[in-house]
Amino acid sequence: MSNKVSDSGEIPPGQGGLDEGQSLSLKLLVQEGRTAATKGLLHDFSNVMVGLCSLSENALDETEPGSALHDDMEIIRDSAVRAHQLIRRLARLNTTDIDQSALMDLGAWLANEADSIRSVLPKGSEVTLGKNGKTLLVMVRESTLRDFIMTITAKVASAARKRLIMEMMTGDAGEECVLRIKFGNSPAGQSPSALPRSSSPDGRILEHLARGLGGRCAMANTSGGGLLVELFLPKA
Numbered sequence: 655m656s657n658k659v660s661d662s663g664e665i666p667p668g669q670g671g672l673d674e675g676q677s678l679s680l681k682l683l684v685q686e687g688r689t690a691a692t693k694g695l696l697h698d699f700s701n702v703m704v705g706l707c708s709l710s711e712n713a714l715d716e717t718e719p720g721s722a723l724h725d726d727m728e729i730i731r732d733s734a735v736r737a738h739q740l741i742r743r744l745a746r747l748n749t750t751d752i753d754q755s756a757l758m759d760l761g762a763w764l765a766n767e768a769d770s771i772r773s774v775l776p777k778g779s780e781v782t783l784g785k786n787g788k789t790l791l792v793m794v795r796e797s798t799l800r801d802f803i804m805t806i807t808a809k810v811a812s813a814a815r816k817r818l819i820m821e822m823m824t825g826d827a828g829e830e831c832v833l834r835i836k837f838g839n840s841p842a843g844q845s846p847s848a849l850p851r852s853s854s855p856d857g858r859i860l861e862h863l864a865r866g867l868g869g870r871c872a873m874a875n876t877s878g879g880g881l882l883v884e885l886f887l888p889k890a
Contacts, residue, residue, distance in 0.1 A: 696745045703738040760790045761824045774807045784823030790831040791890040794867045802863040830886045838880035
């Protein structure tokens with residue numbers, strides 16, 4: 655007799671007599687299967703888009719510049735390239751592999767991740783990157799750094815449910831590099847969004863992720879009703 659598994663990967667109470675630990679193990683096994691299937695589909699989809707990118711580029715070369723067909727093919731080519739880039743980002747976000755610590759320029763990495771970060775925020779939100787002429791090198795696990803930023807961004811987006819302004823800035827803090835993430839309401843005149851408080855339990859989750867990066871973090875509510883999150887990482 656088989657037990658029915660819910661969409662969450664859990665067996666309902668009374669259908670199999672699993673204790674809490676066994677239920678959690680089953681949930682993890684189900685999620686592992688789903689993750690593997692997702693990675694396989696993304697890989698196949700990526701192959702399809704590579705072919706589309708190549709064919710659209712060839713077709714574009716065979717059309718007359720300035721013609722309506724040429725303009726249409728440019729749009730198709732650019733859309734195919736963009737789709738392939740998004741697939742690669744999705745594949746990175748869904749990976750369960752534990753990556754090794756790597757040397758990276760914090761500001762350059764942040765700029766490369768801006769599109770992924772923007773996609774988590776409510777529609778119409780703004781993401782701005784502060785300019786810092788300094789190269790700030792850190793040695794961290796990319797997946798953990800991404801988890802830190804995505805965790806707080808998703809939490810703020812879920813709480814606000816309205817357009818936000820998200821500002822990110824890297825800076826030099828002596829022996830540390832600092833990543834400042836500030837959330838505020840957008841546009842001016844809109845009713846204040848219910849952003850998380852700095853005293854919320856979410857701070858403990860961020861502290862755990864920051865320690866996993868070899869650093870520390872701090873949260874503070876701003877006078878304008880916004881939220882400031884600072885991540886301090888040791889310089890490489």
